[in-house]
Amino acid sequence: MKPTILLIAFLSLVTPLHAKQKKKGGGMSPEQKQEQAEKQKEKAEREKTRLAVKEILDAKDKNNDGSLSLDEYLIGETDMEAAKAKFTKINVNGDRYVSRGELEKDLE
Ligand SMILES: [Ca+2]
Numbered sequence: 230m231k232p233t234i235l236l237i238a239f240l241s242l243v244t245p246l247h248a249k250q251k252k253k254g255g256g257m258s259p260e261q262k263q264e265q266a267e268k269q270k271e272k273a274e275r276e277k278t279r280l281a282v283k284e285i286l287d288a289k290d291k292n293n294d295g296s297l298s299l300d301e302y303l304i305g306e307t308d309m310e311a312a313k314a315k316f317t318k319i320n321v322n323g324d325r326y327v328s329r330g331e332l333e334k335d336l337e
């Protein structure tokens with residue numbers, strides 16, 4: 230009987246402490262959970278954008294410099310006028326190339 234009583238006494242001392250630690254480590258407030266979920270969603274979106282840009286560059290970036298000239302951009306496009314207009318729109322800094330960053334911005 231005595232060891233059992235000791236064990237119960239021991240557990241009653243340890244359990245609240247343990248529960249507290251568990252709450253601190255594993256339990257997040259709803260706000261924190263929401264924040265984490267949003268961060269993960271953002272991360273997934275960025276990854277999706279990155280992959281979409283990679284796909285475009287893989288298809289069009291013939292000289293593999295990581296950006297697209299107008300000629301490269303028009304590869305595979307059927308509506309040249311629309312594609313040219315799009316190129317101008319994406320090419321925010323107005324140089325002759327659409328960079329990876331400019332493509333990513335367009336897809337965001
Ligand atoms: Ca290129």
Ligand SMILES: [Ca+2]
Pocket residue numbers: 320321322323324325326327328331
């Ligand atoms: Ca540019």
